[in-house]
Amino acid sequence: LAKTTQPISMDSYEGQEVNITCSHNNIATNDYITWYQQFPSQGPRFIIQGYKTKVTNEVASLFIPADRKSSTLSLPRVSLSDTAVYYCLVGDFGAGNMLTFGGGTRLMVKP
Amino acid sequence: ETGVTQTPRHLVMGMTNKKSLKCEQHLGHNAMYWYKQSAKKPLELMFVYNFKEQTENNSVPSRFSPECPNSSHLFLHLHTLQPEDSALYLCASSQVRWSTDTQYFGPGTRLTVL
Numbered sequence: 048l049a050k051t052t053q054p055i056s057m058d059s060y061e062g063q064e065v066n067i068t069c070s071h072n073n074i075a076t077n078d079y080i081t082w083y084q085q086f087p088s089q090g091p092r093f094i095i096q097g098y099k100t101k102v103t104n105e106v107a108s109l110f111i112p113a114d115r116k117s118s119t120l121s122l123p124r125v126s127l128s129d130t131a132v133y134y135c136l137v138g139d140f141g142a143g144n145m146l147t148f149g150g151g152t153r154l155m156v157k158p
Numbered sequence: 159e160t161g162v163t164q165t166p167r168h169l170v171m172g173m174t175n176k177k178s179l180k181c182e183q184h185l186g187h188n189a190m191y192w193y194k195q196s197a198k199k200p201l202e203l204m205f206v207y208n209f210k211e212q213t214e215n216n217s218v219p220s221r222f223s224p225e226c227p228n229s230s231h232l233f234l235h236l237h238t239l240q241p242e243d244s245a246l247y248l249c250a251s252s253q254v255r256w257s258t259d260t261q262y263f264g265p266g267t268r269l270t271v272l
Contacts, residue, residue: 088265090162090248091201091263093260093262148203
């Protein structure tokens with residue numbers, strides 16, 4: 048099971064672009080990369096998922112280099128409401144592989 | 159969002175009480191999960207059900223007993239809990255039990271054990 052490493056915390060200001068990088072050196076061929084967002088006292092919410100190169104949706108972009116050993120979640124023009132914990136998950140289709148949330152990155156957006 | 163609901167939202171219980179947490183999903187999913195989130199700790203997966211069958215038990219103490227009567231409902235029965243079991247208990251569901259499948263989480267039950 049691929050282990051992920053993320054920064055514990057990050058600070059930003061409103062209107063800035065925020066990039067959160069996740070390292071997953073042991074990523075396997077079938078693994079996908081998924082990011083979740085969690086506000087205090089709420090369940091995590093799916094943000095974006097990708098396998099390689101770049102994925103973009105209305106909320107964020109996900110950049111995955113060719114070796115897939117890391118990925119970067121990009122949040123454009125953050126606002127105060129983007130203050131949350133962001134989790135990077137890596138997993139595959141294999142039976143018996145439990146899904147593991149790491150410590151996540153606590154993003155604080157300041158005015 | 160009301161795709162996954164959990165009741166109660168808050169629960170205070172003594173160590174000798176027996177209580178149950180309920181989760182219901184209205185998304186037509188076939189996999190359901192229980193997670194525990196203690197203060198300032200990562201989410202811990204507790205149990206996984208796929209098509210009503212338990213597929214994972216992450217070494218959870220027997221004082222936590224899950225039940226999945228159908229694909230839409232998931233219960234967590236609690237008895238003789240300890241104060242360290244106080245946490246936010248989250249339920250989630252996904253189409254099937256595949257790790258690439260998006261999980262939808264409920265709002266959680268904040269449990270306090272006195």
